[in-house]
Amino acid sequence: MFYYYGRKKQLAKHYPESNFETIVEPFAGAAAYSFFGDNWKKNVILIERDPKVAEIWDWMINSATPDEVAALPDLQVGEKSSEFLHIIHAATKMAFKYRTIKVTPVLARNWEISKRVISSNLHRIKHWEIFCDDYTAAPDVEATWFIDPPYKGDPGMGYGFSSSMMDYEGLSRWVLSRRGEVICCEGQNGDYLPFEALKPSKGVAGKVSVEKVFYRTSLAERQPTLPLAELKSELLSIV
Numbered sequence: 001m002f003y004y005y006g007r008k009k010q011l012a013k014h015y016p017e018s019n020f021e022t023i024v025e026p027f028a029g030a031a032a033y034s035f036f037g038d039n040w041k042k043n044v045i046l047i048e049r050d051p052k053v054a055e056i057w058d059w060m061i062n063s064a065t066p067d068e069v070a071a072l073p074d075l076q077v078g079e080k081s082s083e084f085l086h087i088i089h090a091a092t093k094m095a096f097k098y099r100t101i102k103v104t105p106v107l108a109r110n111w112e113i114s115k116r117v118i119s120s121n122l123h124r125i126k127h128w129e130i131f132c133d134d135y136t137a138a139p140d141v142e143a144t145w146f147i148d149p150p151y152k153g154d155p156g157m158g159y160g161f162s163s164s165m166m167d168y169e170g171l172s173r174w175v176l177s178r179r180g181e182v183i184c185c186e187g188q189n190g191d192y193l194p195f196e197a198l199k200p201s202k203g204v205a206g207k208v209s210v211e212k213v214f215y216r217t218s219l220a221e222r223q224p225t226l227p228l229a230e231l232k233s234e235l236l237s238i239v
C-alpha cells in the first residue's frame with residue numbers, strides 16, 4: 001500500500017502461497033505479502049512495534065476514506081515535510097532517523113503513486129486488524145505466518161525498532177512454535193533457522209541483496225514437542 005524500506009512488494013510472488021484463511025504478519029511494515037494477489041481477502045492480522053507505522057495502518061483501516069486520501073496534497077520538490085507518512089516514501093533506512101525531509105523528485109513521485117494506490121485499494125483492507133505491539137503479543141492462531149523481522153546485523157539497522165533490539169534465538173524458538181505454516185524471511189546474516197536462498201534481488205543502487213527464507217509447512221512438527229520424559233514414556237508404551 002505504501003513505500004517502505006524492506007517491503008516485500010517485488011518479492012511477494014517468490015514466497016510460498018498461503019494455505020490458511022488467516023495470515024498473520026507479526027512484523028508488519030507495509031505488509032506487502034498480505035496485500036499481494038488475493039491474500040488481502042483473508043483474515044489479515046498485523047502486529048507492528050513502531051507506533052508511527054501502526055498509526056498509518058490504524059488510519060487506513062479504521063478511518064481513511066478514498067476521497068480523503070485522493071485529496072491529500074501532492075508534494076513539491078524542494079519543500080520540507082515532517083509527516084512520517086511522507087518521510088517513509090524516501091524508502092531508505094535513513095528515513096526512520098529523519099524528523100524533517102526535503103522532498104526529492106523520487107519522494108514526490110513515490111508519494112503521488114502511493115496516494116493513488118491507497119485511495120483505490122482502501123476497500124481491500126477495511127476488514128484487517130492492526131495491533132501496535134511486540135511480535136510476541138500476536139494471537140496464537142492457526143495461520144500462514146509471514147514473519148519478516150528486521151534482518152540480523154547491518155541490513156536490519158535503521159528501523160525505529162531495529163535488529164540491535166532483537167533476540168534472534170528467542171525469535172527462532174517463537175517461529176517454531178507457531179500453529180499452521182511459517183514463512184520466515186532473512187538476509188545474508190540469517191543463521192538462527194535453516195534458511196535457504198530465495199533468489200538474488202536487486203537492492204538499492206543496483207547492489208545485490210541476499211534474500212533467504214525458512215518455510216515450514218503445517219504438516220511439520222510444531223516445536224516445542226513433548227518434554228523429553230513424556231516423550232520417552234510415550235515411546236516405551238508403543239514398544
Ligand SMILES: C[S@@+](CC[C@H](N)C(=O)[O-])C[C@H]1O[C@@H](n2cnc3c(N)ncnc32)[C@H](O)[C@@H]1O
Nearest residue numbers: 006007008027029030031032049134135148161
Ligand atoms: C523488514 S520490516 C517488514 C517489511 C514488511 N514485510 C513489508 O512488506 O513492508 C520489519 C518491521 O518490523 C517492525 N518491528 C521491529 N521490531 C519489532 C518487534 N519486536 N515486534 C513487532 N514489529 C517489530 C519494524 O518497525 C518494521 O516495520
